[in-house]
Amino acid sequence: MPLIRTADAxxxxxxxxxxRIARAAAAALRDHAASIESSDRVSFIKEMTQAGDILRSTRPTAVSLPNAIHIVLRDLKNATSADDARGIITKNADAFIRASEEAIQTIAGIGARQIGDGDTILTHCNSEAALACIIEAKRQGKEIVVFATEVRPWNQGLLTIEVLNRHEIETHYIVDSAVRAFINDIDIVIAGADAVCSDGSVINKIGTSQIALSAHEARTKMVFAAETYKFAPRTLAGYTIPIEERPGFEVLSDEIARKYPFVRVRNPVFDITPAAYIDGIITETGLIPPSYAPSVISDHLGWDLSLIGDGAF
Ligand code: RUB
Structure with missing residues (x-):
């Protein structure tokens, strides 16, 4: 898919x-690099840097996106020619996509061990990492039941129940506000992540932090499934992750909204679950407590404060 179409999508x-956003961005950069005709090293690198900026500006919260762009473009300064730079991008993009898919498989194995035979699991939004854990538990022959939320306003829960149904997993589909009514029936909550911050907090689909609060109150285990490229280096330097707020018409149609000129719809699409409400983060490097987040950023991803400037992410 051409870069602009990927950015729009x-x-x-x-x-x-x-x-998926991260892998699509990596593939778009690789394909864009292949399509650039210029053989001039400097203009090639300039064009690829702009391509990275276009992709980075599409959605602000999922840290996997800037992380993927950084990984794909990071060695360009060592390129000796445009062709060399193209080769580096192809190699980095393919390696990132492969590592992402392998990370999800590893997470599935670790996450499935968190799920007991006979367990009831709650998941929120549509996370391939969280679903991979549930599907792997089912594959291992565990009898499981899943509660899946609706996820207003985009109804990502519909995608989730399609996947669960395809894997013949018994599923209860509930509105977001029904979570607390059912929380005592739940053995473990497994959600995905858009960003993991250095203080161990996790940013995920709006409503996740309310679920975590309910789980905490009910002493129900709450874990997140997150590949390490969702850990946010900038948070180590004190930067915060912007929470995307989408247009009001996604919540209330313009036709209705027009009747209420004093009403403003607010539509933040992610929220922050504090580390205190998190029992564990399942990564491809293992099941870790939230307090290990800084060491994932510095020891595993290789970031330190001197590398995190205003120009970095
Ligand atoms: C998706 C969402 C998912 C995380 C993790 O939000 O919040 O839970 O991105 O997903 P949106 P995954 O639908 O607004 O992009 O595990 O698939 O990366």
Whole structure:
């Protein structure tokens, strides 16, 4: 898919979910690099940097997106020619996509061990990492039941129940506000992540933090499934992650909204679950407590404060 079309598809949420967004961006950069005719090294690198900026500006919250762009473009300064730079991008993009898919498989194995035979699991939004854990538990022969939320206003829960149904997993579909009514029936909550911050908090689909609060109150285990490219280096330097707020018409049609000129719809699409409400984060490097987030950023991803400037992410 051409770069501009990928950027549009991410912006309009035809491509959505932090992992899929990251892989689509990596593939778009690789394909864009192949399509550039210039043989001039400097203009090639300039054009690829602009391409990265276009993709980065599509959605602000999922850190997997800037992380993927950084990984694909990071070695360009060492390129000796435009052809060399193209080769580096292809290699980095393919390696990132492969590593992302492998990470989800590893997470599935670790996450499935968190799920007991006979367990009832709650999941929110549509996370391929969280679903991979549930599907793997089912594959291992565990008898499981899943509660899946509706996820207003985009109804990503419909995508989730399609996947669960395809894997013949018994599922209860509930409105978001019914979570607390059912929380005592739940053994474990498994959600995905758009960003993991250095203080161990996790940013995910709006409503996740309310679920975490309910789970905490009910002493129900709450874990997140997150590949390490969802950890946010900038948060180590004190930067915060912007929470995307989408247009009001996604919640209330313009036709109704026009009748109420004093009413303003607010539509933040992510929220922050504090570390205190998180029992564990399942990554491809293992099941870790939220307090390990800084070490994932510095030891595993290789970031330190000197590398995190205003120009970085
Ligand atoms: C998707 C969402 C998902 C995370 C993790 O939000 O919040 O839970 O991105 O997903 P949106 P995954 O639909 O607004 O993109 O595990 O697939 O990366």
């Amino acid at each position: 991410i912006r309009t949420m035809q491509i959505r979910g932090a992992g």
